[in-house]
Amino acid sequence: MLNGSKTFITNGYSADLVVVAARTSPEKKAKGITLFAVETGMPGFQRGRKLDKVGQPESDTAELFFEDVRLPTENVIGEVDRGFVHMMERLPQERLGGALSNIAHAAQILSETIEYTKERTAFGQSIGSFQHNKFLLADLVTRVEVTQAYVDRCISKHAAGTLTAIDAAKAKWWSAEVQNEVLDSCVQLHGGYGYMTEYRAARAWMDARVTKIWAGSNEIMKELIGRDLGF
Ligand SMILES: Cc1cc2nc3c(=O)[nH]c(=O)nc-3n(C[C@H](O)[C@H](O)[C@H](O)COP(=O)(O)OP(=O)(O)OC[C@H]3O[C@@H](n4cnc5c(N)ncnc54)[C@H](O)[C@@H]3O)c2cc1C
Incomplete structure (x- = not known):
């Protein structure tokens, strides 16, 4: 029962x-x-x-x-009383899947935002060409690409059957954090349009918030990584 x-x-x-x-x-x-x-x-x-x-x-x-x-x-x-073991076996893949979608969403909306900031003008120049925004975009692109490199490394390890649940936890929380930071900046770079749900940046920003919470929150991921360090 x-x-x-x-x-x-x-x-x-x-x-x-x-x-x-x-x-x-x-x-x-x-x-x-x-x-x-x-x-x-x-x-x-x-x-x-x-x-x-x-x-x-x-x-x-x-x-x-x-x-x-x-x-x-x-x-x-599976086997009776071995459910936890069965779930643990699949944890790296679940976390990696989350990380992949986190960074893919961030990369796609950032690329759309770069196009938007080239087209949208204010004070006679494109929004993206103001030094503040240019530096911000450089920062965001760097964050996404560096994160992608770590996620790619995890994919290779997963394909080889060597991805640990801890490395996957690092990929999950970090990519969720980066995604949320990037999408928040994408909303900002869209100005008022970034707050309108007809714009993809606005919807992606709302969709992304939960990735720091679900499938083990960022705090729980850090707790696990901390324990792995011996604390
Ligand atoms: C849209 C959505 C879909 C979901 N889908 C599923 C699903 O399909 N299957 C499923 O099983 N679950 C699902 N969940 C549940 C989700 O995994 C949990 O909500 C999440 O793990 C957080 O647990 P909680 O809500 O009980 O928060 P709580 O455990 O109450 O945590 C509240 C806060 O305290 C922090 N916290 C808790 N413990 C610690 C600690 N030890 N150290 C530091 N901080 C801590 C948390 O990080 C969080 O910030 C879903 C949740 C949402 C919102």
């Missing part, structure tokens, strides 16, 4: 099948977790309303509820 609830599940409102990590041997703590496939229509499985988010309206986010859900043994994913 599965009992409990989980808030903030991406695509939880529309999913037909959800993977639940549940305690099966509570006394064994992390070594007592099992992964289950829970299907729509199973008695006791319910979902809450679509949550109202700041960004990313294309994907829904919902709370899921489980009350005395009976699960047949074929719905166990």
